[in-house]
Amino acid sequence: MPLTETGLKQPVKASAADMLKININPVPDDQKVEAAIKHLNELGQKFRSLMLTFESCVKCGACAENCHTYLGTRDPYNIPANRADLLRKVYKRYFTPEGRFFPRLIGAKDLELEDLEKMFSYFYQCNECRRCALVCPFGLDTCEVTMAGRQLLHWLGMVPKLHAAVGAAMAKTGNHTGLTKAGIVDTCEFLEEEIMDETGVEIKIPVDQPADILYIPSSADFLLNPNTMTGAAKFFHYLGVKWTISSEITEAGNFGLLFDQRATLRANCMRVIDEALKLGVKKIVWGECGHGWRAGKMYLPGMLDRPGRIPIVHIHDEVRYYIEKGALKLHKEVNSRPVTLHDPCNFGRACNMCDTLRVVMNACVTNFVEMTPNRERNFCCGGGSAILFDDPEMYDLRIKFSAKKAEQVRETGVGKNGDGILCAPCSICKAQLYPMVEEHELGVEVKGLIDLVGLALYPPLNK
Amino acid sequence: MTYFILQILPYISVSVLIIGLLYRMGRWASGRIVHNITLTPAPTTQAGALLDIAAEVVFFKSLYKADKSLWSGGWIMHVALFSILGGHIMGIGLLGLQFYYIGLTSEHTSEYLSNLLGTSFGVVVLLALLYLLYRRMAINEVKQLSAPSDYLHLLMLIAIVTVGNIMRFVPEWGIHYEPVRDYVANLLTFTPITPDMEVMHKPLFVLHLLLVQILMIYLPFSKLLHIPGMFAHRWIINRPYVEPAPGMPGVAVGGTGHAVSGGQSASGGVQ
Amino acid sequence: MAFIEVNGQQIEVDEDGFLLNPDTWSEDVARYFAKEEGIDELTEDHWKVIKYLRDYFFQFGIAPMVRKLCKDTGFSLKGIYELFPTGPAKGACKLAGLPKPTGCV
Numbered sequence: 001m002p003l004t005e006t007g008l009k010q011p012v013k014a015s016a017a018d019m020l021k022i023n024i025n026p027v028p029d030d031q032k033v034e035a036a037i038k039h040l041n042e043l044g045q046k047f048r049s050l051m052l053t054f055e056s057c058v059k060c061g062a063c064a065e066n067c068h069t070y071l072g073t074r075d076p077y078n079i080p081a082n083r084a085d086l087l088r089k090v091y092k093r094y095f096t097p098e099g100r101f102f103p104r105l106i107g108a109k110d111l112e113l114e115d116l117e118k119m120f121s122y123f124y125q126c127n128e129c130r131r132c133a134l135v136c137p138f139g140l141d142t143c144e145v146t147m148a149g150r151q152l153l154h155w156l157g158m159v160p161k162l163h164a165a166v167g168a169a170m171a172k173t174g175n176h177t178g179l180t181k182a183g184i185v186d187t188c189e190f191l192e193e194e195i196m197d198e199t200g201v202e203i204k205i206p207v208d209q210p211a212d213i214l215y216i217p218s219s220a221d222f223l224l225n226p227n228t229m230t231g232a233a234k235f236f237h238y239l240g241v242k243w244t245i246s247s248e249i250t251e252a253g254n255f256g257l258l259f260d261q262r263a264t265l266r267a268n269c270m271r272v273i274d275e276a277l278k279l280g281v282k283k284i285v286w287g288e289c290g291h292g293w294r295a296g297k298m299y300l301p302g303m304l305d306r307p308g309r310i311p312i313v314h315i316h317d318e319v320r321y322y323i324e325k326g327a328l329k330l331h332k333e334v335n336s337r338p339v340t341l342h343d344p345c346n347f348g349r350a351c352n353m354c355d356t357l358r359v360v361m362n363a364c365v366t367n368f369v370e371m372t373p374n375r376e377r378n379f380c381c382g383g384g385s386a387i388l389f390d391d392p393e394m395y396d397l398r399i400k401f402s403a404k405k406a407e408q409v410r411e412t413g414v415g416k417n418g419d420g421i422l423c424a425p426c427s428i429c430k431a432q433l434y435p436m437v438e439e440h441e442l443g444v445e446v447k448g449l450i451d452l453v454g455l456a457l458y459p460p461l462n463k
Numbered sequence: 464m465t466y467f468i469l470q471i472l473p474y475i476s477v478s479v480l481i482i483g484l485l486y487r488m489g490r491w492a493s494g495r496i497v498h499n500i501t502l503t504p505a506p507t508t509q510a511g512a513l514l515d516i517a518a519e520v521v522f523f524k525s526l527y528k529a530d531k532s533l534w535s536g537g538w539i540m541h542v543a544l545f546s547i548l549g550g551h552i553m554g555i556g557l558l559g560l561q562f563y564y565i566g567l568t569s570e571h572t573s574e575y576l577s578n579l580l581g582t583s584f585g586v587v588v589l590l591a592l593l594y595l596l597y598r599r600m601a602i603n604e605v606k607q608l609s610a611p612s613d614y615l616h617l618l619m620l621i622a623i624v625t626v627g628n629i630m631r632f633v634p635e636w637g638i639h640y641e642p643v644r645d646y647v648a649n650l651l652t653f654t655p656i657t658p659d660m661e662v663m664h665k666p667l668f669v670l671h672l673l674l675v676q677i678l679m680i681y682l683p684f685s686k687l688l689h690i691p692g693m694f695a696h697r698w699i700i701n702r703p704y705v706e707p708a709p710g711m712p713g714v715a716v717g718g719t720g721h722a723v724s725g726g727q728s729a730s731g732g733v734q
Numbered sequence: 735m736a737f738i739e740v741n742g743q744q745i746e747v748d749e750d751g752f753l754l755n756p757d758t759w760s761e762d763v764a765r766y767f768a769k770e771e772g773i774d775e776l777t778e779d780h781w782k783v784i785k786y787l788r789d790y791f792f793q794f795g796i797a798p799m800v801r802k803l804c805k806d807t808g809f810s811l812k813g814i815y816e817l818f819p820t821g822p823a824k825g826a827c828k829l830a831g832l833p834k835p836t837g838c839v
Contacts, residue, residue: 012749048494049699055487056692059613060537061605062530076607085608098684106685107610133502135529137537138693139519139700141500161749165836176837183796190802212712220838223823226801241711253838261498282712289838298499311707321709352503352704376504377528386838390824391750427838 008121009397011389014164019157021168022264026157033111037094039155043148044091050148053140054091057081063132063142068379069125072400077122080132080142086119087149120158123149125397127384128258128291129345134376146385147261154260162389163259170268175219175251181207184247187222188229195230199458203237205229206244213243214276215315216296217287218252218427225430227447228288231454232315238457239322243285248275252289253427257299258385269300276310284312288448290346290426291385297351316425319453320356323363330456335365337421338414339452340444342371342405342433343378344426357425360449364456365421371408379404381424383432398432399439406440415443425449465663468673469646470656476676483683488691496699505704516697536598540591543584544620547627550581555647558640578631585628592621612685619678626671638665740766752827752834756791759831767829771820780817780829783807787830797827797835 016026027035044051063080064070070078077083085107092099092108099108109115126146133141153159159167169178179187188205195203213236221229236243249271256265276284286296293314300312322328341361347353354375361368373379382401389395414420415437422444424433433446506512518524523541527534553561559577562568568576596617599605630637642661649656662668682688736751737744740762746754751770753759764784768776776784786807790798797803800822804811811822818825823835 015749045494047497048491049496049500049696051491051494052692052696052699055491056686056689056696058686058689059605059608059610060526060533061602061608062526062533064604064608066529070604076604079604079608081608096684098681102612105610105615106612130502133700135525137519137523137526138689138696139502139525140696141700144500162836165834169836177835177839178796178833178837180795183794183798186794187799187802190799190805194801218838223797223799223835223837223839226799239711239714241714285711298501302498313707313709317706317709318711327714349502350500352505352706354504376502388838431838 008117009125009393010117010121011124011160011162011387011394012391013120014157014159014161016157018161018164018168019159022159022164022171022260024154024157024159027155029113032113032116032156035156036116036152037090037111039152040087040091040148041095043152044095047144047148049141049144052138053084053142053145054088055096056138057084057088057140060137062135062137066131066135068129068131068382068404069127069401072382072403073125073397075125077118078125080126083122083126084140084142084145086115086122087145087152090115116153116156116158119149120153123153124160124387124389125401127345127380127382127387127401129380129384130349131345131377131379134349147257150259151261159259160387160389163255163386166255166386167260167264170251170255170264174246174248174271176253176255177219177223179219179222179247179250181247184222184245184250188245191226191230191233194226195233195458198230198460199234200461201234201237201458203230203233203458205233208247208279209242209244211242211244211279212282213241214279214281214284215243215245215287216252216272216284216292217245217250218289218292219250220253220427220431221287222250224434225288225427225448225451227451227454231448231450231452232287234454234457235315235319235450238328244279244281246275246279248278251292252287252296253292253386254295254299255386257291257295261299265295265299266303269295269303270305272296272300273304273306273310277306281310284310285318286312286314288315288425288427288450290344290428292427293353294346294350314351314353314356315450316353316356316360319450320359323359328363328457330363330453331459332364332366332456334455334459335421335452336367337365337419338367338369338412338417339365339421339423340369340371340409340412340414341374341449342381342409342422342424342429343375344424344429345378345380345384347426348376348378357449360453361423364449364452369412369414371412373408379408381405381429381432382436383428386428388428388431399436402432402436402440405433406436406442409437409440409442409444418443420444421452422446423449423452465669466656468669468676469662472673472676473650476679480679480682483680484691487683487688488695491692491695499702499704500700501702501704502700503704505702507705508703512701512703515701516694519697519701520693533598536591536594540588540595543588543591546584547581547588550577550584553577554581554640555643558644582628582631585624585631589621589624589628592617592624596621616685616687619674623671623674623678626667626674630667630671636665636667638662638668643668738763738766748834750834753831754833756788756831756833759788763831764829771818771825771828773818773829776829777817779809783809783814783817783826784830787826787832791830791832797823797832 019026067080089109090111093103098106123146128143128146130143166176185207254268256268286293382398424430424446425448430446437444523538559574562576563570563573599609646662736747738747745758814822823839
């Protein structure tokens with residue numbers, strides 16, 4: 001690949017065969033530029049937020065020092081305004097009078113094939129964390145540009161293998177990791193045994209059962225985060241509600257938000273609602289997943305092409321509600337290790353959940369230390385928008401992107417005795433932080449928030 | 464040439480400004496707010512959202528929290544610039560007697576205050592603009608972001624402000640409020656200006672006006688669109704959001720039905 | 735598509751070097767991958783994990799939860815990492831000829 005020789009870091013691209021599985025026939029190289037311009041026009045005309053971000057940026061640079069990808073790499077293209085410029089320059093050149101007549105003066109440029117490769121590199125180095133939107137004096141949202149850029153690249157057939165594989169797995173099995181129903185049932189039985197061993201309480205994790213509540217877990221909970229799944233099960237059991245998970249939609253995440261909003265995001269949203277209506281549930285409760293909850297809370301209601309009258313809430317909001325009603329007896333002394341909280345970007349800046357996380361946290365642990373900055377000003381873990389690539393070059397970038405997070409965690413001092421907990425209630429954060437706390441030697445264990453709730457509801461027998 | 468700048472160009476520049484802005488804002492309006500991309504924590508009422516937007520517009524709240532030095536330069540520059548714009552309307556429209564008309568001061572003091580404020584803000588805005596220019600050239604990140612036009616916008620404002628300041632500080636090169644008021648009145652009433660009018664014989668005034676008109680002409684085709692753009696984009700991301708009510712169906716709340724002892728729940732198993 | 739050559743046979747792998755089709759797996763393939771992963775020799779412990787993963791995969795169509803893998807094979811997570819330095823998902827699954835796990839892992 002000649003471009004990697006020039007220093008452009010890119011994740012592994014999906015092959016043509018992979019792309020066909022998500023219904024995209026890659027555009028041949030000699031037609032890419034033309035197709036990209038056509039798509040860019042459509043996107044610009046459709047999204048007001050995108051057009052405004054293209055036309056109103058004054059290049060003040062306030063975003064630079066507030067973006068952890070730039071802080072970690074000092075790569076000028078990781079300055080949010082500059083990242084957006086990859087697309088903005090092209091947009092201006094073709095679709096604004098000033099760019100048509102004075103391209104050099106205003107910094108507009110013709111689109112070339114190489115620019116698309118550059119976009120593929122840098123739009124997949126953006127965590128879509130929206131900290132730039134928070135600090136921008138006009139609230140211009142580079143995340144919108146990244147999303148548009150990734151959508152455009154998707155239509156051209158340029159998608160990371162990871163994202164394309166997830167899209168294909170989702171379409172086939174209803175979850176990102178390709179869990180089969182047999183696998184889900186077996187894992188749930190295993191987890192039921194685990195709960196029994198741990199607490200001595202018989203708690204069931206119903207799969208595809210008639211119920212009032214449809215719980216949408218993250219499929220990563222079935223591979224890496226068992227305590228997140230059991231935590232949710234303990235909570236529902238404690239309340240005594242009729243709940244179930246569905247083998248048709250065992251996925252809180254929605255990678256469509258991250259690379260293909262037009263088709264994949266919509267399809268995954270519809271899948272949730274179709275299943276909820278099929279099961280006849282009264283309520284959908286979302287699991288620990290940051291971008292997925294943003295999709296479920298903010299995007300889903302506007303994407304349905306059938307009426308959606310089933311309330312959708314997040315499990316943390318439910319836990320908070322019952323804590324405030326005094327309905328939960330939480331043995332917070334079980335969680336006495338020092339804990340700090342990483343506010344997932346999508347929870348903080350897109351889903352209004354900062355207060356909730358703290359109410360739940362304070363009710364479940366005895367030694368909670370805030371990191372700085374926190375809440376909506378928190379920095380991303382460096383894995384946001386699922387750039388969880390593991391080829392050496394991209395993995396190295398993940399380490400750099402998480403440098404700011406590591407610094408924040410170190411400053412709290414929770415890991416100084418090696419027994420700290422870094423609570424990261426989001427599957428992508430967890431997947432990113434499991435290796436990163438080792439890379440940065442932070443002395444903390446990564447856990448979800450509902451994990452801690454579960455422990456406090458049903459204290460382990462041996463404690 | 465002077466005649467063109469004073470008599471013909473104003474109608475062109477104002478038309479271009481208005482039509483240009485309408486064209487750009489019309490384009491924005493034709494795009495949709497496709498998804499709910501509200502930044503949180505969000506207020507729950509429309510009034511709360513408008514208050515948020517107002518705080519951003521008036522105080523540059525987000526920028527203040529993010530970058531204090533840029534905020535100082537940027538906020539001071541904008542406030543001084545808007546004060547000067549207001550001052551132009553007051554000075555030319557009310558001949559600097561605005562403080563007299565609201566009953567605060569005597570006629571003389573009012574004009575004196577008007578001059579003093581105008582001169583002071585003129586200096587302040589110049590200093591702020593020079594800082595912003597320095598910042599654009601000195602801070603590596605901002606430099607990497609800048610296109611030639613980014614410098615030109617600053618240089619243009621600096622030129623306009625400098626000419627204005629010279630007119631303030633060198634009285635014989637300046638001009639009084641009355642002749643300008645008469646000139647503006649002529650423009651507004653479509654009355655032709657005459658060669659004996661004072662404005663025709665003040666080269667710096669003509670230059671000042673020319674530069675401002677050039678700015679007005681390119682404003683709708685430049686990043687200066689951030690003025691309406693700020694309102695338009697804040698309107699998208701600073702919105703009220705009302706949370707759906709939590710609470711599970713079929714759950715009695717308030718401790719009843721949850722006889723909890725020794726960490727064991729008495730609430731029934733799930734069928 | 736990339737291929738690896740084991741015992742003179744061309745076997746198709748994906749961009750990350752995982753087997754495209756788990757049925758093309760053989761013990762020699764595992765040994766080939768072991769060399770790639772920097773594992774000198776496949777011991778009985780390695781084979782135990784690999785066999786367990788393959789059995790589970792062919793029964794349930796998916797890799798088991800990491801905790802289940804540990805419990806059923808009797809190794810701690812640390813033990814698994816000692817056996818397969820790149821971890822259960824990317825190391826052990828690869829040697830066992832399972833497809834690369836996707837999603838937030």
